[in-house]
Amino acid sequence: MKYDRFINDKNKDLISFVKTKYHVRVKKSNRDSWTSEIKGKQVIIGALECNHPYAAFAHELLHVKYQIMGYKKLKFGISEFDKTDYFKTLMEALDNELQHHIMYDEFIKLGFKPEEFYHDNDYKNKSSIEIYLNGNEHDLKSSLLMFLTIIAPGGCFSNKEQSDFLNKLKDLEKGIHKQLFQDSEQLFHTWSKSTDYDYKEILTNLFLKLPNGNITWLGHGDKSEFPENGFFIEKEFVMKPTEK
Numbered sequence: 570m571k572y573d574r575f576i577n578d579k580n581k582d583l584i585s586f587v588k589t590k591y592h593v594r595v596k597k598s599n600r601d602s603w604t605s606e607i608k609g610k611q612v613i614i615g616a617l618e619c620n621h622p623y624a625a626f627a628h629e630l631l632h633v634k635y636q637i638m639g640y641k642k643l644k645f646g647i648s649e650f651d652k653t654d655y656f657k658t659l660m661e662a663l664d665n666e667l668q669h670h671i672m673y674d675e676f677i678k679l680g681f682k683p684e685e686f687y688h689d690n691d692y693k694n695k696s697s698i699e700i701y702l703n704g705n706e707h708d709l710k711s712s713l714l715m716f717l718t719i720i721a722p723g724g725c726f727s728n729k730e731q732s733d734f735l736n737k738l739k740d741l742e743k744g745i746h747k748q749l750f751q752d753s754e755q756l757f758h759t760w761s762k763s764t765d766y767d768y769k770e771i772l773t774n775l776f777l778k779l780p781n782g783n784i785t786w787l788g789h790g791d792k793s794e795f796p797e798n799g800f801f802i803e804k805e806f807v808m809k810p811t812e813k
């Protein structure tokens with residue numbers, strides 16, 4: 570797909586920067602949002618029809634730019650905190666949101682609007698947050714994913730809505746996880762100012778606050794790269810045969 574139609578004055582320097590390192594290819598996204606992937610010498614951007622294509626293209630290029638500048642994707646992990654598919658979902662959310670927090674300021678500096686930061690279907694998040702906060706079941710694992718969605722920078726809700734959601738989340742279940750979310754909010758704030766894009770410290774601090782989170786390994790590649798291509802939160806361990 571020709572991508573000239575996604576380039577404008579706001580993102581033209583960004584595409585030039587990415588092209589110094591990778592060949593950029595754009596194809597139709599097979600998901601319900603724009604995507605980007607680095608494969609060898611290529612960057613493959615998955616595009617969709619949307620209301621603000623220049624911003625969406627810039628968003629994906631920023632994901633790539635910060636990987637060029639040192640951010641290593643979070644791809645596979647093992648943890649005593651959770652042994653189910655949930656952990657994969659948590660890793661994907663963390664990887665995505667960690668990147669969003671470091672690239673958001675630049676997105677705004679390029680001249681885009683906060684509400685252009687995500688794809689058109691971002692409004693769905695708002696109702697899913699409301700349904701969760703007003704519902705009856707609030708376990709730590711679901712609340713943690715909700716927390717990542719609420720504190721994500723930019724998007725369709727105002728600062729006031731964001732802080733209202735966050736306060737509601739902190740007060741769920743008589744405030745049992747209030748401290749955790751307060752501390753985590755601070756961790757993400759510090760992270761958003763990171764200059765080396767190494768999340769080892771923030772994620773170590775975060776996982777140490779989770780039940781059994783100290784027994785966790787987080788990796789940048791696949792299973793076979795355990796334990797070299799990644800890091801332990803606290804204790805070192807070996808992979809059980811069932812996890813291999």
Ligand SMILES: [Zn+2]
Pocket residue numbers: 628632665669
């Ligand atoms: Zn993104």
